[in-house]
Amino acid sequence: AQSVSQHNHHVILSEAASLELGCNYSYGGTVNLFWYVQYPGQHLQLLLKYFSGDPLVKGIKGFEAEFIKSKFSFNLRKPSVQWSDTAEYFCAVILSGGYQKVTFGTGTKLQVIP
C-alpha cells in the first residue's frame, strides 16, 4: 500500500529563516504529489501540486517543492519564512490510475517566531 512519510513533526523557525520540510512516499509507479497547508482553526488548502514536467514546482506565498523521483521525495521549501506561515503542512500522494485515493502524510507543524 502507498504511504507518505513526513519525518519532521514539529519545526520552529525564526522569521526570515529558510524552510525545508521533508516528504517521502513509497510507491514505484506514477504519482501525483501535493502539499496542503492548514492554518490554525481552518481547513486544508492546496499549496502546490506536481503532475508532470518540471520537477521544481512553484506554489503560492513563495513556496516551492522539488520532485526527486530517484529519492521518492517531494520536499517543500521557502527561502524566508514569515510569522504568517505558522501552520501545519501536509504532503499528499495520489497514484495515477485506479481509484485516485489521496494518501496524506502525518503533517508537520511549523511555528515561526517573530
Place this chain on the structure above:
Amino acid sequence: DAGVIQSPRHEVTEMGQEVTLRCKPISGHNSLFWYRQTMMRGLELLIYFNNNVPIDDSGMPEDRFSAKMPNASFSTLKIQPSEPRDSAVYFCASSLGRALTEAFFGQGTRLTVV
C-alpha cells in the same frame, strides 16, 4: 461553486447519543473522502467513495461508525453511540477522482462528545 459544504460546523453531544455529520461535495466530483483529525493521531482517512460506492473503509475505527453516500451530492458519517474519544474535527473532501486533480476540503465539523 461554493466548495465542499459540511454541516454542522460545530456539534456538542452527550456520550451515547447518535451523531450525524453531513457533506455536500463539489458538483461534478465523483470521489468523496471522510477524514478525522485529532491532536494525537493527526489526519486519518476514515472512508472514501468513488461514484457513490465505498471503496475503502479500512480506516473506520469500529462498528459505531458508518458512512453512506446515497447520491452524488450528499454523504453522511454517523456515529452511534458516540463516545468522548470520538471528539475530533471531521473533514470531508471531494475530487474529480482522476489524474491531474486535487482534493478540495470542507471547513470541517468540530465534534465534542461530553
